[in-house]
Amino acid sequence: MSANATQNLPYTRQEMMAIATGRELRDGELAIFGVGLSMLAGYFAQAHHAPNIRAMTEGGVYGATPVGGLPWGIECNRISANATSFTNAIDALGFLVASGRCDVGIIGAAQVDKFGNVNTTGIWDGEIGDSYRLPKTRLTGAGGANDIACGAGRVVIMVTHEPKRFADKVSYISSPGYLDGGNARERYGFVGKGPSAIITTLGILRPDPLSKEFFLDAYYAFSSVEEILAHTGWDLKVSPNVRVVPEPTPEELATLRRVDETGALRKS
Amino acid sequence: MSANATQNLPYTRQEMMAIATGRELRDGELAIFGVGLSMLAGYFAQAHHAPNIRAMTEGGVYGATPVGGLPWGIECNRISANATSFTNAIDALGFLVASGRCDVGIIGAAQVDKFGNVNTTGIWDGEIGDSYRLPKTRLTGAGGANDIACGAGRVVIMVTHEPKRFADKVSYISSPGYLDGGNARERYGFVGKGPSAIITTLGILRPDPLSKEFFLDAYYAFSSVEEILAHTGWDLKVSPNVRVVPEPTPEELATLRRVDETGALRKS
Amino acid sequence: MSQHKLLSLAEAVRRYTHDGIQYASGAALPVGSDAIVFGRELLRQGRKNLHAIFHCNTQQLNLLAGAAAVDKAECGFSGLEVFGFANGLRRAVESGQTALEDYSNLAMAARLLGGAMNWPFVPATVNIGSDIQERSAFAPDDYPATRKIPSVTDPFSGRQIGAFSPLKPDVAAIHVSLADPLGNAIMLGTEWSRFELSRAAKKVILVADAIVDTACMRQYPNLVRIPDIIVEAVVYWPFAAWPQSSPGLYDVDEEHMKFMNKALATEQGTADYIRDYVTGYDDIDGYLDLIGRDKAERLANGVTSFLLDPFRQWIKTPEEIAALTSEVAA
């Protein structure tokens, strides 16, 4: 089991994923984070290398950094306690995200496919078919992720790397990646450019510039190309320049753990 | 001159017009007032017979009654001083007025025609023609009156009764009345029912239920059918039941003058 | 000028709701400000066949759906954020009890904006191109769905975008931090879509954690985003959003959030939960006892309690509120 592979490491796979995600964010960017891992990754970036990142949540909570531990939600008291501005959904998701104004968004996925399409709506036995039938397992729906996927300049997808989560084609597109690939996004005029990376517990996938199919760009010190291929439900292409992601520096790890003060990322 | 006709009366023609307009408002209604005469008429109604009128301005100023005299504008300190809520234009003119939620609006006019269309945009020599040419005199534009004219349940138009202001057809429709009459408003799906009265310094005009052409419904104690016909620029029809508007009661006059504490309505 | 609109919770539910209505929650996201106690009262009075308009799921929808009182729901997000899937709603959806029509969070807000504006449709630049547009739980055989988010042609560029259908719920029970007896309301924390909802809904009931004097509103008119002129009734109920949070007033009750969601995962658990936490109190005092007086005090002394400080001087006591409420009822 790959879980064992990190037993001797001074960080968890979740922490590696959060740090790798945080590294995708640049100083000064307008960035939107969801709840949980996405928020930890974002605030890690702010605390570590992007002090002037302009962080927001889809609730229209601005100027905040969480206090007292991982917020229970993007609107809860832990993130409301030191905000400088509260507005609303139209403002955050519409004026700032769907408009194209937001540089980068971080979203999660229950299932992702080779074109970076995300399913967070439900699990079906096989294809849904021509009539919309009940899911075997109902998930959370799109939330703001669809709006981020359509509008944010670029999107980083965070997902646990398991075969069932990496499908050739998602059962339901909750949030669009590159749809059926190539220039498909242009059909809909999306102002956002689409997902720039899928960052997993095992490595980093990036889209081919033309086909938009995601390929393996990098793996972690504790994972391998073989392990990743075995955990991906499609025939994942591997970059000829596939590289190892640098391990967390002591500063990165210390900073992340200050942000993740309740240790959410160390529990798994 | 009709100005002389009121010399011996204990009220001015403007005061009669304001009181007649105020009488159009019913208790409990959601009502929008513009600046000046319209606001005085509205707050007179609230102070006199409609204590629960829900008064608003297009600035999104709610729960206020003016203090210190006639407000200089619908947003100025005299009306902001005791408001319970300030929002914005989208809210007031969109959510509450264009939506059809507002029961009644009071608007003014530089020029009005027999179908109750209002011009507040400009004065041209004759028709504008096929090319939009410069007005001889530029007026104030539509402001919120167009939005009120489209959306408010009914509209009361206040206007000084002079021949040049009562045209067969206005040069420019800034705010729609019944357009070319009949069911013309239905072509545009306006949620508001259109103007219910034109209240002037000489009398009250109301629309024919079918043709929507305005006819003379009532004149004042100091005016006459003949005087009104002479001051109307179209062949004004007179109701067979034309009546005299009741003169202001002492209570009405006293109340109006409390509202109009700086005497704006007594200056003309 | 205006009259007091204070009404008891039971009377508000009795007077303004009935089976089968389009019922909207005025919620600030899944773990925040929502009039959850209004949902409890809907169940106490046996309301059913609801068509729920919830910008996001909350423990209220989770409870109502888990109790099989919801036939249809429209939602942007159907989970509970860090607390995971909403087990009551999930069970209702998976069993077919509740048809859940999916939108995104911006879509729900935009549809409320469109309802408030009385637009016939709202331009959609999101949700298009995904299964949110192509799949309709309300018309499952219409695939790709043609009526859910149809296309509209931009007359300026000639290109096609989507069109959302506006929302105009029959009744919205909107949770607010502070209300005055006339119906002016202050929300602390994100508004989420409560501003738009208060204008889109046909009738608005405020459910307020605290009642303040109107002088508070005159001091802070820019905070009064819901004015009395559009409000039918004001219900006073402390900890109305419990176990969720109300910034400035109380924190999330983490323990009960988990307990409640676990209970709603099964029919039996839901029945037990209803017995204990829906029909298990007679009045505000009994409700606060259920929460636990110590816990309530601890939750009220959270990291955001300073947000309430400027307003405390105007907060009315339960006795003052009771006196006003009985005045209205008389």
Next chain:
Amino acid sequence: MSQHKLLSLAEAVRRYTHDGIQYASGAALPVGSDAIVFGRELLRQGRKNLHAIFHCNTQQLNLLAGAAAVDKAECGFSGLEVFGFANGLRRAVESGQTALEDYSNLAMAARLLGGAMNWPFVPATVNIGSDIQERSAFAPDDYPATRKIPSVTDPFSGRQIGAFSPLKPDVAAIHVSLADPLGNAIMLGTEWSRFELSRAAKKVILVADAIVDTACMRQYPNLVRIPDIIVEAVVYWPFAAWPQSSPGLYDVDEEHMKFMNKALATEQGTADYIRDYVTGYDDIDGYLDLIGRDKAERLANGVTSFLLDPFRQWIKTPEEIAALTSEVAA
């Protein structure tokens, strides 16, 4: 984390404006909160050929148009409320100097909303059927106008409504009551369309009557309707809206409103006005001298001054602001 954005008025105009830009006023209606002093500085620096986006006319547009600096203007209302017609704008329109494209007040707000949303068009249920739709000052020979407010078909009902073109001004100078050095802003009084404008404009400059500490924003985050993340620069200028009003801070200067509008009725009067009230001061002190220190004090003690009371404790002194400003410039 964020950095101070305080900038002198002259530097803000120098850095963010140039001839021919789409320049938006962030105004709260014709006699209220507007960054009129920004317009004075535009003239001091000789900016011209402006395309003015003014939800409503104010004394700023009246002055800029009267000074022949405006080629095009888009407006919902072009008067001065109780102060009558705007003589400078009127003269510019009647002479053909300024092409004035008419909309209604809701239309302008909706167009800013559409710009903020990045919608290709905005549904129009007003302005249709009137000459606002049929006549275009920007395309005078296009009659009835086909590109100004074209028709769009509602895909749900099949009926036609109008479509407004969204607005995205190059620069907006938005007047606010209070700003912190980072660019968080509080507006007292109606927002009018400043919220939407702050999101629609490509660059936002705040012009604030007073600068407060960020602690003020953390105490009242729901009042901060313009957050720092969308603001380029903060200009401190007391009485920035003079002779108009800024609720909570100062009243309308009735005398100067009339004097100014009378002056703008003629070319000569406008030249005299510019000499005395546009180029007639070197700094804030000189500006306050022009207003008159006694009058300024009287205007500040108006009927709404209590609205400022909760915030006074955080207001920074001119010396503190000067220290911060020089820090940024360095």
